[in-house]
Amino acid sequence: MIVNSNRFSTYTSTSVGTGSEGKKDDQKKDMWSSMLDSVASGKRLPEKNLLVLGGTVESQRDFLEGLSSNDGRRNLDHNNHKIPPIANSFALGYTYYNVLDADQEDILARISLYLLTSPAPTFTSLIRPLLTPQSIPNTLIVILLDWSQPWLWMRQLREWLLLLRTVIMSLGPECIETMKEVMIGWRDRGRTGGSVNLDGSGVVAAEGDVALPLGPGEWEDALGFPLCVVCQNSERIDYLEKNQGWKEEKFDLVLQYLRTVLLRHGASLIYTTPSMISPLQSLIHASLGIHSLLKRSPLKANVIDRDKIVVPPNWDSWGKIRVLRDGFDVESVSDGWSIDLDQSFPTIKSDDPNATDHQMQGEANRSAEPEGSSVVQYEGQVQDTSLDALQLAQGNSDTSKLEVPSVDTQAFLVNQLERLEQQKKADEKAGKDTTFAQGATDDMISDHIGPVQFNMGGIQVDADDMVQRLKDRQAYGQSPELHGVDDESQLEEAGPQVDTDTLAKFFGNLMNRKPTIGGNVNKT
Numbered sequence: 001m002i003v004n005s006n007r008f009s010t011y012t013s014t015s016v017g018t019g020s021e022g023k024k025d026d027q028k029k030d031m032w033s034s035m036l037d038s039v040a041s042g043k044r045l046p047e048k049n050l051l052v053l054g055g056t057v058e059s060q061r062d063f064l065e066g067l068s069s070n071d072g073r074r075n076l077d078h079n080n081h082k083i084p085p086i087a088n089s090f091a092l093g094y095t096y097y098n099v100l101d102a103d104q105e106d107i108l109a110r111i112s113l114y115l116l117t118s119p120a121p122t123f124t125s126l127i128r129p130l131l132t133p134q135s136i137p138n139t140l141i142v143i144l145l146d147w148s149q150p151w152l153w154m155r156q157l158r159e160w161l162l163l164l165r166t167v168i169m170s171l172g173p174e175c176i177e178t179m180k181e182v183m184i185g186w187r188d189r190g191r192t193g194g195s196v197n198l199d200g201s202g203v204v205a206a207e208g209d210v211a212l213p214l215g216p217g218e219w220e221d222a223l224g225f226p227l228c229v230v231c232q233n234s235e236r237i238d239y240l241e242k243n244q245g246w247k248e249e250k251f252d253l254v255l256q257y258l259r260t261v262l263l264r265h266g267a268s269l270i271y272t273t274p275s276m277i278s279p280l281q282s283l284i285h286a287s288l289g290i291h292s293l294l295k296r297s298p299l300k301a302n303v304i305d306r307d308k309i310v311v312p313p314n315w316d317s318w319g320k321i322r323v324l325r326d327g328f329d330v331e332s333v334s335d336g337w338s339i340d341l342d343q344s345f346p347t348i349k350s351d352d353p354n355a356t357d358h359q360m361q362g363e364a365n366r367s368a369e370p371e372g373s374s375v376v377q378y379e380g381q382v383q384d385t386s387l388d389a390l391q392l393a394q395g396n397s398d399t400s401k402l403e404v405p406s407v408d409t410q411a412f413l414v415n416q417l418e419r420l421e422q423q424k425k426a427d428e429k430a431g432k433d434t435t436f437a438q439g440a441t442d443d444m445i446s447d448h449i450g451p452v453q454f455n456m457g458g459i460q461v462d463a464d465d466m467v468q469r470l471k472d473r474q475a476y477g478q479s480p481e482l483h484g485v486d487d488e489s490q491l492e493e494a495g496p497q498v499d500t501d502t503l504a505k506f507f508g509n510l511m512n513r514k515p516t517i518g519g520n521v522n523k524t
Helices: 002-015 020-042 057-068 121-130 150-169 173-188 236-243 248-263 280-287 318-324 330-340 363-368 374-381 385-394 409-449 463-477 488-493 500-512
Strands: 047-054 093-100 107-116 139-146 227-232 268-271 452-456 459-462
Touching (some): 057 227, 139 150, 139 280, 227 280, 248 330, 459 463, 463 500
Parallel strands (some): 139 227
Antiparallel strands (some): 093 107
16 A cells, blocks of 8 residues: 555656656747747737718718728739628628738738618617727727718718717726827827828927917817718719709808818818729828828818818818808807707607608707707708709698698598589580680671572572571471370371481581582572
């Protein structure tokens, strides 16, 4: 027993002991682990997040295609650089793509896109997990608008911003502190005497440089995230001008409203067209802090070309907005936007999760809006003129309703019966007037041309006298004395009845027939 116990302890001590061979194995494992970790950390891509709000499934796909494609990518092997599929048909969608450098070889960052088409309150629980202290500094909010319905833009913007505010208020104190730091960095970007570009690249501010003071209406409603508004399908501007009679003043007014409200959030603005190259990539990537190592493409503002508008962050001001078109009350719109954002979410009570995508501009909704609302001001000046004809047809001052109320079936039939009776009386009156006019015309013709005679077997016959005799004979045949006779012999003496109507028609045709050359009809 003693030997066995000694053997067991010896076996265990040698197998699990701390010999020199065991130490060497541990050192080799630690060396390989450190080498693998260093290689992995060196190749780890910067992770960036895009929260895309608004638009439709198709417009979100167009945005991703315009953001992830460029001229260099077209020449690459598509098998090696495939664009991942996008899943955005239900609730919160997701996809990603890699940002390539100018030489199309180095990957600068990987961008994850989270897509949401409807500002329904139930979706706040889907957005909240995406916002963490680690992801907030690398997140950009993008709101998609469409030129097919520019009269809805202010209302759509308000719904999305109220949704974001609801989510932000539910975050923890650590997230709130991180958002404050992010906004301070964004607010000072480009305000140190021009030493930093608008896109955040360039020379870092030197020690002692003081940021320029904020102007009126700037950064008064900071969200905690950088914001970019993308107005898609700007080619429809020509359609609005040709088919709905929009003028340059209307397009400038829309732009002034957008720039005024976005100035309060320090947001950027851009118009895009699917068939045209735009600085969308540069704007989005620069807002996420992604810069090419080989090629610099600084952002340039453009507020002249109405379909190529680009307003970088920290560039705009009230003075620049006023210069675009005189008469725009920038103070009233800015103050009204702050009133709009003080409302509870959601502002429209509807069971339809896509209620804000429809034209909810009725009198009931307008009466519920707070006084001084910039949304009400905007919708009063920018309307869908294609509904004016429908408004006149239904006699309703509300141009936003496409529905026509139906009439009760019985009430409709009663109305139609009355119309038929009126039409019948009108036709009868018109018939009597026509008969009277025809008789007067016949008498006038008879007085003018005199009696009509024709030759019948060598005998001159007066047509008028013959017609009168036929009428007298018909009247005699229909006399009560004749109808009162029951004796068959007296009926036989009366002779066969003559079809006087046919004879009268025959002689009438003779009277109305035009004389021909060499004919026998003459006038006396």
